[in-house]
Amino acid sequence: MTIQSIIGAIAIGAVIGVLGRLLLPGRQPIGWILTIVVGIVAALVGTLIAQVLGVATTPGIDWIELVMQLVLAVVGVGLVAGLRRGSRT
Template identity: 80%
Template sequence: MTVSSIIGAIIVGAIIGALARLLLPGRQAIGWILTIVVGIVAALIGTAIAQVLGVATTPGIDWIELLMQVVLAIVGVGIVAGIRGRRGATRP
């Protein structure tokens, strides 16, 4: 990976993480930095899955790859928010 592709992955991951947080209903108990990290991880995993399925390199915008990344980010933000929310909860 080149420096420009790493920077691009960070930018795309940040946008995907923010989009996932906006699309996930309710309030998430995680900060923006963790949301961006989840988005970056989801973008990398989504790209890997798209490459395995053969849909990563299509002419124009890779809508299927982008959809996979956003869905993975929504799931990731939901899981992280659930884990962080449970950790702070007190049991009666």
């Protein structure tokens, strides 16, 4: 993984986190900063998974990689929201 791909994953991760939160139904008791952090982590992990599976080496836009990142972001936002909801009760 090059520094350029890490920076790209961070930039895309911010967008992925916001999209993941918007796709998750209901209200999430987490802030936007935490949402973006979850998106960045999901983007990095999604990129690593895509590289292991060999889909990250396709020319052009890697739609499969983006879908992996988005699914991971939705799961991540749901997990963090569930943990935050559980700690407040």
